[in-house]
Amino acid sequence: MNRRESEIRYKLRKRTASERTLDNGFKNFSLGMASIVAILLFSILIVIFRGSIESIAKYGLSFLITSDWNPVDDAYGAFTAIYGTLITSIVALLIAVPLGVGTAIFITENIIPKNIRSILSVMVELLAAIPSVVLGLWAIFIMEPFLRPFLISINSFLGWLPIFNTTPVGPGVAPAIIILAIMILPIITSISRDSLNQVPNKLREGAYAIGASRWPTIFNIILPAAISGIAGGVLLALGRAMGETMAVTMIIGNSNNFSWSIFAPGNTIAAMLANQFGEADGNQVSSLMYAALILMILTLVVNVFAQLIVKRLRLKY
Amino acid sequence: MDNKYKQIIGDVPTPDLTYKPSLARNISDRFLTLTSLVFALIAILPLILILSYVLVKGISQLNLDLFLSLPEPPGDDMDNAGGIGNAIQGTLIVTTIASLIAIPIGVGGGIFLAEYSKGDSFSQFIRFGTNVLSGVPSIITGVFIYGVIVSTKIIFGSNFSAIAGGMALSILMLPTIIKTTDEGLKLVSDDLRTGALGVGASKFVTITRITLPNAFTPIATGVVLAIARAAGETAPLIFTALFSFYWSSSIDSALNPIASLSVLIYNFALEPYEAQNQLAWAASFVLVAMILFINLLTRILGNLADSKTGQSNRK
Numbered sequence: 001m002n003r004r005e006s007e008i009r010y011k012l013r014k015r016t017a018s019e020r021t022l023d024n025g026f027k028n029f030s031l032g033m034a035s036i037v038a039i040l041l042f043s044i045l046i047v048i049f050r051g052s053i054e055s056i057a058k059y060g061l062s063f064l065i066t067s068d069w070n071p072v073d074d075a076y077g078a079f080t081a082i083y084g085t086l087i088t089s090i091v092a093l094l095i096a097v098p099l100g101v102g103t104a105i106f107i108t109e110n111i112i113p114k115n116i117r118s119i120l121s122v123m124v125e126l127l128a129a130i131p132s133v134v135l136g137l138w139a140i141f142i143m144e145p146f147l148r149p150f151l152i153s154i155n156s157f158l159g160w161l162p163i164f165n166t167t168p169v170g171p172g173v174a175p176a177i178i179i180l181a182i183m184i185l186p187i188i189t190s191i192s193r194d195s196l197n198q199v200p201n202k203l204r205e206g207a208y209a210i211g212a213s214r215w216p217t218i219f220n221i222i223l224p225a226a227i228s229g230i231a232g233g234v235l236l237a238l239g240r241a242m243g244e245t246m247a248v249t250m251i252i253g254n255s256n257n258f259s260w261s262i263f264a265p266g267n268t269i270a271a272m273l274a275n276q277f278g279e280a281d282g283n284q285v286s287s288l289m290y291a292a293l294i295l296m297i298l299t300l301v302v303n304v305f306a307q308l309i310v311k312r313l314r315l316k317y
Numbered sequence: 318m319d320n321k322y323k324q325i326i327g328d329v330p331t332p333d334l335t336y337k338p339s340l341a342r343n344i345s346d347r348f349l350t351l352t353s354l355v356f357a358l359i360a361i362l363p364l365i366l367i368l369s370y371v372l373v374k375g376i377s378q379l380n381l382d383l384f385l386s387l388p389e390p391p392g393d394d395m396d397n398a399g400g401i402g403n404a405i406q407g408t409l410i411v412t413t414i415a416s417l418i419a420i421p422i423g424v425g426g427g428i429f430l431a432e433y434s435k436g437d438s439f440s441q442f443i444r445f446g447t448n449v450l451s452g453v454p455s456i457i458t459g460v461f462i463y464g465v466i467v468s469t470k471i472i473f474g475s476n477f478s479a480i481a482g483g484m485a486l487s488i489l490m491l492p493t494i495i496k497t498t499d500e501g502l503k504l505v506s507d508d509l510r511t512g513a514l515g516v517g518a519s520k521f522v523t524i525t526r527i528t529l530p531n532a533f534t535p536i537a538t539g540v541v542l543a544i545a546r547a548a549g550e551t552a553p554l555i556f557t558a559l560f561s562f563y564w565s566s567s568i569d570s571a572l573n574p575i576a577s578l579s580v581l582i583y584n585f586a587l588e589p590y591e592a593q594n595q596l597a598w599a600a601s602f603v604l605v606a607m608i609l610f611i612n613l614l615t616r617i618l619g620n621l622a623d624s625k626t627g628q629s630n631r632k
Contacts, residue, residue, distance in 0.1 A: 015519060019519060022519075022521055023519045023520055023521045026520075026521045026524070027429075027433055027520070029425055030425045030426065030428045030429035030432070030433060031429050031433070032425070033421065033422045033423075033424075033425030033426040033428075033429065034425070034426035034429040034430060034434075034440075034443045034495075035443070036422050036426065036491075037426060037443055037446045037447050037450055037491065037492075037495065038442065038443060038446050040450065040488060040491070041446050041449060041450055041453075043461075043465070044453065044457065044458075044461045047461050047464040047465055048457070048460060048461065048464070050464075051460075051464050098356070099356050099359055099360055100360065102352065102353045102356030102357070103353070103356050103357040103360040105353050106353040106354060106356065106357040107357065109353075111350060111353070111354070120357060120361065122616070123361045123364055124360060124361065124364075126364060126609060126612065126613075127360075127361070127363060127364040127367075129545065129546070129549075129608055129609060129612045130364070130367060130368075130549075130605060130608070130609075131548075131549025131550070131551070131579055131582075131604060131605070131608065132549070132550075132551065132552075133549070133551040133579045133582045133583050133586075133601075134367070134371065134549070134582065134601045134604065134605055135367065136583070136586065137582055137586045137597055137598070137601055138366075138367050138370055138371070140586060141586075141594070142366070142370050182363045185360055185363075189360060213342050213343065213346050214346050214349075214350070215345065215346050215349040215350075216342070236452065239452045240452070242454070243452075243453070243454020243455065243456065243457070244454070245454065245455060245456040245551075245552040246551045246552055246579075246583060250583070250586060250587065270454055270456045270552070273456050273459075273460060274456055274552060274555060277459075277460060277463065277556050278555060278556040278559075288460075289460065289464075292456075292457055292460045295454060295456075295457065296453070296454075296457055299452055299453065299454055299457075300449065300452075300453075302452075303448065303449050303452035304449065306452075307445065307448055307449075
């Protein structure tokens with residue numbers, strides 16, 4: 001086939017104008033769609049900030065440390081809700097991290113047959129698929145009445161500690177902590193499992209070869225190698241716990257009176273928003289927006305940290 | 318031979334390679350293994366408990382009337398709380414609106430990240446922003462939509478509406494869809510892309526005819542899981558879509574408050590009436606059954622498709 005023949009057979013042509021428009025148009029379309037993420041993020045911040053300006057001007061930073069929340073006197077302070085948000089999410093994390101990481105180790109190490117491991121793993125993920133409002137319903141009618149006798153006995157033994165010094169009578173911070181721990185368990189477990197799975201098997205084999213048994217290998221070799229993913233997962237779970245709304249609203253008691261005790265009814269920022277935002281007006285809307293802004297900043301900081309940790313400590317193997 | 322070794326390494330006892338259960342390290346190993354087993358059992362206990370309660374309390378109330386009638390306002394009739402027909406309808410409508418918004422944006426954004434961006438700072442920022450957006454609490458999306466749509470009455474003068482609810486849900490779905498599209502497209506072999514470009518296909522044709530169809534399974538799985546998650550969300554709906562005791566029968570109902578299963582569960586769980594509480598359990602059963610069915614089905618179909626493509630790649 002000489003050159004002339006091939007030119008006849010394969011006729012090179014330029015793209016037509018309409019093809020080029022389509023091509024560029026599609027690229028610009030996808031660029032636009034991607035930009036929506038950034039626009040959304042900034043507009044969420046702006047809308048909430050603008051909504052809260054009045055309250056920021058009126059109450060300033062004392063909003064963070066006063067605990068009056070009284071629409072009648074127009075006095076607003078979010079300390080009860082901020083304390084509630086922090087105490088529920090941190091204690092829930094303290095419960096869920098050992099359980100979640102322990103479960104992830106159990107699923108990834110060669111302890112039980114592979115089929116059972118994958119069933120366990122799917123079950124943990126299905127727990128994450130159950131809607132928060134259903135967990136709340138279960139918490140009100142089943143979990144809290146079941147736990148109350150145990151909480152009452154903790155109160156009678158350890159009631160001299162300020163965090164246990166009220167008698168549990170129903171909805172309160174403690175059941176909210178337990179339901180939150182249940183809700184963040186799947187995140188911690190699945191992220192820990194993924195990072196443990198990424199640790200190359202030769203590290204494990206090397207440790208076994210020089211005589212380490214299973215658990216020293218896990219504690220000294222496997223966990224340190226997977227720590228970045230696990231730490232990132234724990235922070236993501238913390239962010240989720242702080243923002244979790246429905247189940248907490250239904251079980252925490254929604255009280256604006258401050259108490260150190262976890263057996264008393266309390267509030268979180270998210271629960272307060274769910275409860276009051278629909279019926280609020282005037283300064284209350286603005287104060288709720290201010291509280292929402294605080295929640296947004298808290299979760300943003302935690303999430304950004306989570307991503308930085310995962311990036312910074314990425315597996316070196 | 319033996320003597321030569323002894324000269325080099327000294328007099329060592331012959332190693333004994335049998336497993337000694339009474340050694341301290343073996344005891345602690347067994348103890349820790351048992352602990353991790355107990356932790357795993359505790360971790361799945363809530364799932365089993367919740368599912369069994371929802372099943373027991375919900376299944377006894379299943380009948381055709383539940384699906385076909387409207388809920389009764391609390392306090393009207395002490396023995397009968399009605400049905401959840403309009404709530405099922407509303408959940409379907411709101412989730413459909415959310416999907417119609419989130420899927421084009423999410424898939425489009427994912428295509429940009431995977432196919433067009435070259436790792437520049439803009440695309441890094443978008444990836445970062447997607448992760449941050451997925452961490453924004455769901456109640457905040459509700460507050461945001463309330464501030465932008467509901468309180469301004471920007472959509473044909475209506476305040477609480479199915480559209481506002483759908484928009485709030487779409488913000489929650491968006492990050493998942495972008496991420497799964499981005500990751501799904503990255504799994505497509507570059508050979509296919511260069512091959513298509515080599516035979517003269519334009520970038521648009523390459524993406525729509527070659528890469529997207531090849532990444533269909535992971536993208537579809539991610540999208541369906543995002544829809545299932547949105548169907549169970551409550552927080553973004555309580556002050557955007559609100560609730561309604563009536564059917565959504567005409568096209569205007571998109572501009573009016575609308576019922577949903579999740580808001581029905583929330584409202585009726587907190588009512589002091591037994592009949593309403595029971596209806597909340599029935600609605601939970603229907604919602605959980607819908608979500609778990611979709612979840613398991615997509616997982617099974619996704620695995621099937623994975624094993625198929627795995628085989629064809631090996632050929």
